[in-house]
Amino acid sequence: MPRPPSDAREKIVDATIRLLRRGGLSASGINDVLALSGAPKGSLYYYFPGGKQQMVSAALALYQERIADQFSAAMGGAGRLQNRVARMCLGIEQKMQATQFRESCAVGAVLLDLDEADEALREQCESILEGWAQVLKSHLPEVAAAKRPLAARQLISMIEGAQIMARVTRDPRPLRDIAPSFARVFG
Amino acid sequence: MPRPPSDAREKIVDATIRLLRRGGLSASGINDVLALSGAPKGSLYYYFPGGKQQMVSAALALYQERIADQFSAAMGGAGRLQNRVARMCLGIEQKMQATQFRESCAVGAVLLDLDEADEALREQCESILEGWAQVLKSHLPEVAAAKRPLAARQLISMIEGAQIMARVTRDPRPLRDIAPSFARVFG
Numbered sequence: 001m002p003r004p005p006s007d008a009r010e011k012i013v014d015a016t017i018r019l020l021r022r023g024g025l026s027a028s029g030i031n032d033v034l035a036l037s038g039a040p041k042g043s044l045y046y047y048f049p050g051g052k053q054q055m056v057s058a059a060l061a062l063y064q065e066r067i068a069d070q071f072s073a074a075m076g077g078a079g080r081l082q083n084r085v086a087r088m089c090l091g092i093e094q095k096m097q098a099t100q101f102r103e104s105c106a107v108g109a110v111l112l113d114l115d116e117a118d119e120a121l122r123e124q125c126e127s128i129l130e131g132w133a134q135v136l137k138s139h140l141p142e143v144a145a146a147k148r149p150l151a152a153r154q155l156i157s158m159i160e161g162a163q164i165m166a167r168v169t170r171d172p173r174p175l176r177d178i179a180p181s182f183a184r185v186f187g
Numbered sequence: 188m189p190r191p192p193s194d195a196r197e198k199i200v201d202a203t204i205r206l207l208r209r210g211g212l213s214a215s216g217i218n219d220v221l222a223l224s225g226a227p228k229g230s231l232y233y234y235f236p237g238g239k240q241q242m243v244s245a246a247l248a249l250y251q252e253r254i255a256d257q258f259s260a261a262m263g264g265a266g267r268l269q270n271r272v273a274r275m276c277l278g279i280e281q282k283m284q285a286t287q288f289r290e291s292c293a294v295g296a297v298l299l300d301l302d303e304a305d306e307a308l309r310e311q312c313e314s315i316l317e318g319w320a321q322v323l324k325s326h327l328p329e330v331a332a333a334k335r336p337l338a339a340r341q342l343i344s345m346i347e348g349a350q351i352m353a354r355v356t357r358d359p360r361p362l363r364d365i366a367p368s369f370a371r372v373f374g
Contacts (some may be wrong), residue, residue: 024299026213102302108351109299112211112291125355150364153352157361161348164295165340168312174344177337181372 004043011037012044016059022102024109025118028056056110057124063106064128068135075139082183084139085155089179092159093172101170104163132156143186151186158182191230198224199231203246209289211296212305215243243297244311250293251315255322262326269370271326272342276366279346280359288357291350319343330373338373345369 015037019028030052034041048055074088096103107125114122136152143151158178165174202224206215217239221228235242261275283290294312301309323339330338345365352361 023302024211024213026211026300027302104299107355108295111351111355112296112299113213115210115214115289122355129352129355153361154364154368157348157352157364158345159348160351161344161346164298164347164351165316165344168294168298168309168316174340177341177344181341181368185368185371 004040004046008037008039008043009047012039012047012055013059013062015039016055017063017106018103020056020059020063020106020110021104022099022109024106024111025056025113025121027109028052028059030055053121056121060106060110060121060124060128064131068132071132071135072139075136080183081140081142081187082179085182086176086179089159089162089175092163093166093175096163096166096175097172101167104167105160108160108163129156140186147186151182154185155182191227191233195224195226195230196234199226199234199242200246200249202226203242204250204293205290207243207246207250207293207297208291209286209296211293211298212243212300212308214296215239215246217242240308243308247293247297247308247311247315251318255319258319258322259326262323267370268327268329268374269366272369273363273366276346276349276362279350280353280362283350283353283362284359288354291354292347295347295350316343327373334373338369341372342369 012033015033016028019032019036030041030044033039033055034044044055045051048058070091071088074091075084077084077087079087107128110121111125114125133149133152133156136155137148140148140151155178158181159175162174162178166172199220202220203215206219206223217228217231220226220242221231231242232238235245257278258275261278262271264271264274266274294315297308298312301312320336320339320343323342324335327335327338342365345368346362349361349365353359
């Protein structure tokens, strides 16, 4: 087949990220992605000959990078610890508000659809969380070096949990609660 | 049809809870539940003429009660705040270990499969979280009354997040991290 439109890959990956955030693997079938992206089926198999698994993996890789950039911008900016964490959580809240609390973290959503057959995908999710933890660790100068792994892990854990709570209750408070508590423990 | 075996309802509900914990709504189809429970198809429709939605709703109602009892036993027992929270988290960890970290909170898992059509189910999830928060609030005498709603909400949020982290990494540390931090903030 001729090379498909050059923006088709980007549209497919973007649509996959949105669907993963909304409902995990079970919401991001090939046909769902085609419908949301408007990309022709041929272009999906052109860019992702491995089908859904390859497409999801590419989407998660881009998602990892985007969130890492967002965390880095918020946590690496000026201000004391509590304000930087609050800024990071506000970024998450704004995304959730923009979708009426219908989208949350893609890793949390994918994870819950994994069965034993998807070990490669679980490993990718693990590596994404580890990558984010590295980013956070590098922006926690207030925290003693020995405590940074714990602080980074707990911050990610709090963010994952708050997204679930916020999504169920359609209330951003669980995200807003994070910064004061985190700063109290680690500041 | 004749009345099916009296333990069939219990088996169906138990199997539904396990499948919800494992993979949310997308993992708990009628056929999945029949296969795991060993119950005859007729008995499922006898007890749940409304089909999957009614079965899931009954499973979530029982799940809410079981977890509330577990929270209540751990948090209402003797000991200072940090030890009681640690006891509660250990209960969650033991369940996760018993399934090789393949099951986590049913509410978190169901939520991520919801679309706009499932508003009744979202409301049930919200009411479950609210019910657990009430249980926790009643067992936080160390926390000033005005801060108890925040403390209860944040404890549930931390538990939801830690289950996701623990499940991705197959590592119980995120659950073990909760008690010291929670006690530092609210103790």
